[in-house]
Amino acid sequence: MATILITGISGQDGSYLAEQLREEGHAVVGLLRKGRTAPVRRVDGVEYAEWDFADVAALRGLLQSLRPAAFYNLAAFSTGAGMYDDAVAIGEFNGIAVARMLQAIVETDSLIRFCQASSSEMFGDPVDAPQHETTPFRPQSPYGAAKLFAHTAIRACRERHGAFACSAILYNHESPRRGPAFVTRKIADAVARIHAGDREPLPLGNLEARRDWGYAPDYVRAMRLMLAQDRADDYVVATGQLHSVREFCEVAFSHAGLDYRDWVKDNAADLRHDARGPLVGDAARARDRLGWRPTKDFEALVRLMVDASIASLAAKDSMS
Known part of the structure; x- marks a missing residue:
C-alpha cells in the first residue's frame, strides 16, 4: 500500500494512527526527534527515522528516500503545568518546525x-460558542500562538503552492493512552488505586472547569478522512458538548462503586483560574463533508479509561 510518515508516534494519537494504518496494510514510518530514545509504546511493523525538526535539507532527503504518500504531524511541545513557559522552544517546535515541513x-x-x-x-x-472554522482566533498562550502560526502557514501553503495540507483543529481528546500528567488520567488512575484498597484521596484543583472531551481514536479517524478527500481544508474535530471535571469524577468513581465526594479533595496548589469563554467545538463541517461522527459519548469514554486503569494496576500487582 502507501508509506505514511508520522511525527509524535509515541503519543496516544500517534500510536492509534499507526495501528489503524498498519491494519490497512500501509507502511508506517515514525519520525522521531533526533537524539531522543525510541518510543516506549511501539506498534508492530513500524519503522523509525530521525530528524532534528530544524534542518530542511535533511527532511528533504528523508522525503526523497521514503516517498511517503502522507505526512501527519502530531508532535507538539508543551511545558509542565501550562503552555506558557519557554515560549521560544514552544514557538520553534510547534510553529516554525511546521513551516519547515511544508517547505520540504x-x-x-x-x-x-x-x-x-x-x-x-x-x-x-473565544468570541462565541461553539467555535467553528471561521471563528476568530484569539490565542492566550505561546502554545496557542505557535499552533496558530502553523495553521496560518498551512493555509498559505495550500493557497500559494497548491499543496494538499490540512489542519485538524482538535479539542480535548482522551483515551487509556493519555499521559499520567493529564487530569483525566489522574482521575482514572486514582479510581483504580482506591478501588484496590488505597486510602489516599485525590487532590484536584478547579472541579468546575469544563472541557469538550472526545475519544482519541475517533479524532485520529477524522484526520485520516481529511486526507482522503478530493480537496484539502481545515476541520474542527469536537463533540460539541461540555462536561466539568466534577462530572468526570462523578462518572469515574461511580463506575467503581465509589462516591467521588469521599475521595476528591480541593487542592489550592493545582487551582488555575480560567476566565476564558467556553471552548466547545462545532464539527458540522466534519460531519457534512467527511461523514465523521464520534463513536463514544462522554460517559462511555470515562468508563473505558477507568476500566483500563483498573486492569493495568491489577496486572502490575500480579507481577510484583
Whole structure:
C-alpha cells in the first residue's frame, strides 16, 4: 500500500494512527526527534527515522528516500503545568518546525498529503460558542500562538503552492493512552488505586472547569478522512458538548462503586483560574463533508479509561 510518515508516534494519537494504518496494510514510518530514545509504546511493523525538526535539507532527503504518500504531524511541545513557559522552544517546535515541513514537501514532492494536529487553544478566549472554522482566533498562550502560526502557514501553503495540507483543529481528546500528567488520567488512575484498597484521596484543583472531551481514536479517524478527500481544508474535530471535571469524577468513581465526594479533595496548589469563554467545538463541517461522527459519548469514554486503569494496576500487582 502507501508509506505514511508520522511525527509524535509515541503519543496516544500517534500510536492509534499507526495501528489503524498498519491494519490497512500501509507502511508506517515514525519520525522521531533526533537524539531522543525510541518510543516506549511501539506498534508492530513500524519503522523509525530521525530528524532534528530544524534542518530542511535533511527532511528533504528523508522525503526523497521514503516517498511517503502522507505526512501527519502530531508532535507538539508543551511545558509542565501550562503552555506558557519557554515560549521560544514552544514557538520553534510547534510553529516554525511546521513551516519547515511544508517547505520540504513543496521542494520535494507537492503530492505528499499533509495533516497538522492543530488545537482549540488557537481560539484562546473565544468570541462565541461553539467555535467553528471561521471563528476568530484569539490565542492566550505561546502554545496557542505557535499552533496558530502553523495553521496560518498551512493555509498559505495550500493557497500559494497548491499543496494538499490540512489542519485538524482538535479539542480535548482522551483515551487509556493519555499521559499520567493529564487530569483525566489522574482521575482514572486514582479510581483504580482506591478501588484496590488505597486510602489516599485525590487532590484536584478547579472541579468546575469544563472541557469538550472526545475519544482519541475517533479524532485520529477524522484526520485520516481529511486526507482522503478530493480537496484539502481545515476541520474542527469536537463533540460539541461540555462536561466539568466534577462530572468526570462523578462518572469515574461511580463506575467503581465509589462516591467521588469521599475521595476528591480541593487542592489550592493545582487551582488555575480560567476566565476564558467556553471552548466547545462545532464539527458540522466534519460531519457534512467527511461523514465523521464520534463513536463514544462522554460517559462511555470515562468508563473505558477507568476500566483500563483498573486492569493495568491489577496486572502490575500480579507481577510484583
